[in-house]
Amino acid sequence: MPPASPPLGFATSGLVRHTSERGDAALERHRDDPAALTALFSGDMPILFRAPDGTHRAVHPRAALEGVEIAAQAYLGTLDGAPVLATLTGADALEQLAARPDVEAVDLRSVGTRGLVPERELGLLALAKSLLSWHARHGFCAACGAPTRLSASGFRRDCDACGAQHFPRTDPVVIMLVTHGSRCLLGRQARFPTGNYSCLAGFVEPGETVEDAVRRETFEEAGVRVGAVSYALSQPWPFASSLMLGCVGEAEGDALTIDRDELEDARWFDREEVRLMLADTHPQGLRVPPPVAIAHHLVRRFVEGG
Structure with missing residues (x-):
């Protein structure tokens, strides 16, 4: 643990x-x-x-x-x-x-x-x-x-x-840990450091709920349909001025269709593999974002069974 x-x-x-x-x-x-x-x-x-x-x-x-x-x-x-x-x-x-x-x-x-x-x-x-x-x-x-x-x-x-x-604006962004059974979905963009995987994320569009933004972004980037969505935690992200809305979503299936313009890769990880990524001991050198990022806390909750 x-x-x-x-x-x-x-x-x-x-x-x-x-x-x-x-x-x-x-x-x-x-x-x-x-x-x-x-x-x-x-x-x-x-x-x-x-x-x-x-x-x-x-x-x-x-x-x-x-x-x-x-x-x-x-x-x-x-x-x-x-x-x-x-x-x-x-x-x-x-x-x-x-x-x-x-x-x-x-x-x-x-x-x-x-x-x-x-x-x-x-x-x-x-x-x-x-x-x-x-x-x-x-x-x-x-x-x-x-x-x-x-x-x-x-x-x-x-x-x-x-x-x-x-007035100063704050831009809402959904960042979600999507799960399917005992596995979670993580992806990486080409700009990420080698081996880094993170939760999928995207800006909330006008007239859109947080739940629908989670579903839309996950389907657009990975081709996965999401059913139930729950809120987990939030984080101010001052680059330039976003509010990260951390959510957990339940996937309706595990088939992936990756948008290569958005993601370099996306895959399903089981808890033990994510545990190794958190500890920076994954045999392939894979890892998750550092604790400063909300994605780290979402995957940590997944590993701990939350």
């Missing part, structure tokens, strides 16, 4: 969200607060600070911004009572910050995979990254094309030309 399940990446946060404070006053009030903390990003890259003991932190005192050009900020809420801002630096700040001995820029996937920051800060980083990426990509109004401005302390953009208000 595999060891106890590790934490699900990006799903834990110590942040207390203060939705009622998301008028512009909250950001203005805390922007210059000496007690405020900041989650600092250069583009999509989080800036981590190394403590003397070698550990990393994702949130830093406001003093960390001294001399750094700020492109955008948003008020996220509080962490242990301290206000927290998400801060996007100017284009030249990364080179400036990288020269400091206590600073390290690490892509967010690696931060999660390597467990570089406490879990309660990893979920906070997911929010900060998704929100700042949205601001960076939505500087113009989708209704009239005029420039928009940050408002509601970072949780809205307003168009002064036509009055439209734009």
Whole structure:
């Protein structure tokens, strides 16, 4: 039996969200607060600070911004009572910050995979990254094309030309472990590392239920009809801003017709084989995604009989 399940990446946060404070006053009030903390990003890259003991932190005192050009900020809420801002630096700040001995820029996937920051800060980083990426990509109004401005302390953009208000979006994605008897269906895309297999997944389309999205995506990618579908767990996935909806589906048959434009391979695995994949001891070098990914937790539940 595999060891106890590790934490699900990006799903834990110590942040207390203060939705009622998301008028512009909250950001203005805390922007210059000496007690405020900041989650600092250069583009999509989080800036981590190394403590003397070698550990990393994702949130830093406001003093960390001294001399750094700020492109955008948003008020996220509080962490242990301290206000927290998400801060996007100017284009030249990364080179400036990288020269400091206590600073390290690490892509967010690696931060999660390597467990570089406490879990309660990893979920906070997911929010900060998704929100700042949205601001960076939505500087113009989708209704009239005029420039928009940050408002509601970072949780809205307003168009002064036509009055439209734009809100951050989250894209729902179904990711499903499809079972048939004592076996589960896993697939791999050509871009996956050699030997990696994962659960099938796809975006939920407009006007579609989660259950129907599971059935459609499984049939489109693998030619398998799915009957009963149940929800298991969810995960924020900040690339760019998705919500992974983990489900389990019961296949009505095991014949496969693989869409080679979507998948390089798909096959059925029994529990013992998946157990070896989780332990990275499969004789063919096959493995499943690391614990940062929701697919890891879905297949672990399958192995444990859940």
